[in-house]
Amino acid sequence: MASGRASILVNSFSEPASEMSALNPLTLYGAAASGSVAVEATLTLLGLPYQLIEGATWAEASARERVAPANAMRQIPTLVLPGGEVMTESAAILIYLADLHPQARLAPMADDPLRRPFLRWMLYVSSAIYSLHWIKPDVKRIGAPDSARKAVVEAVHARIAFCWAHMDSQLTPGHWLLGDELTVLDLYVATVSRFGPWRECFYAAAPGMAEVIRRVDEEPRLAALWRERFPED
Ligand SMILES: N[C@@H](CCC(=O)N[C@@H](CS)C(=O)NCC(=O)O)C(=O)O
Numbered sequence: 001m002a003s004g005r006a007s008i009l010v011n012s013f014s015e016p017a018s019e020m021s022a023l024n025p026l027t028l029y030g031a032a033a034s035g036s037v038a039v040e041a042t043l044t045l046l047g048l049p050y051q052l053i054e055g056a057t058w059a060e061a062s063a064r065e066r067v068a069p070a071n072a073m074r075q076i077p078t079l080v081l082p083g084g085e086v087m088t089e090s091a092a093i094l095i096y097l098a099d100l101h102p103q104a105r106l107a108p109m110a111d112d113p114l115r116r117p118f119l120r121w122m123l124y125v126s127s128a129i130y131s132l133h134w135i136k137p138d139v140k141r142i143g144a145p146d147s148a149r150k151a152v153v154e155a156v157h158a159r160i161a162f163c164w165a166h167m168d169s170q171l172t173p174g175h176w177l178l179g180d181e182l183t184v185l186d187l188y189v190a191t192v193s194r195f196g197p198w199r200e201c202f203y204a205a206a207p208g209m210a211e212v213i214r215r216v217d218e219e220p221r222l223a224a225l226w227r228e229r230f231p232e233d
Helices: 019-023 036-046 061-067 090-100 115-135 146-170 184-192 198-205 207-218 223-229
Strands: 008-010 026-030 050-054 078-080 086-088
Touching (some): 026 036, 036 050, 036 090, 036 223, 050 061, 090 115, 090 184, 115 146, 146 207, 207 223
Antiparallel strands (some): 078 086
16 A cells, blocks of 8 residues: 545546535545545446545554544544445445445345355455455554564465455456456455555466456546556556
């Protein structure tokens, strides 16, 4: 993950879906090269405007303080709904947004057999892979001394590679990860697979998913967003 700007931006990747949402937009605490980009990609595909409060929480104390009133975990993505309710947890936010807009077909519905692998892998990416990244900014978080930093980060990266390989062995992608429809799982994997140990390791660990995720990168509705939000790739 890269360091981000501390500024307030209004998304320019999508047109307002309705006058109501334009007047009362969502507020998203996020940062370039972070998990919020999956949420930004979803909001872009849904055409929902949002106010983005930028800040690289893993790198800047000021960014952590900025999000703290909304999310005491001091993490992003943190989404504030128009009525003021706060949502955290990237997988939950993505599933919620997709379910709320079924016409966009960004998630299989509850009675679709694909709903099971959809939920399984959404929660897996969150719990088995994304959560491991919390260790890396400061290995003392798990009680390891700074002198062990290199070994701890290597072990985390090895575990992440193992987890991608396991997922790859269990999925048979179609045009997209779950078949014919692009879902928020594609956006989630395209985002989290860009965190260290970076895409090269993901491609090596998960050759079956690699082709699909390259396709997600090239999705025309998202190309500008990916370019702006993962500028170092
Ligand atoms: N379980 C959370 C994890 C979110 C998370 O780890 N976010 C990172 C940025 S990508 C963060 O804010 N880290 C702050 C820190 O390391 O203190 C989710 O899935 O949304």
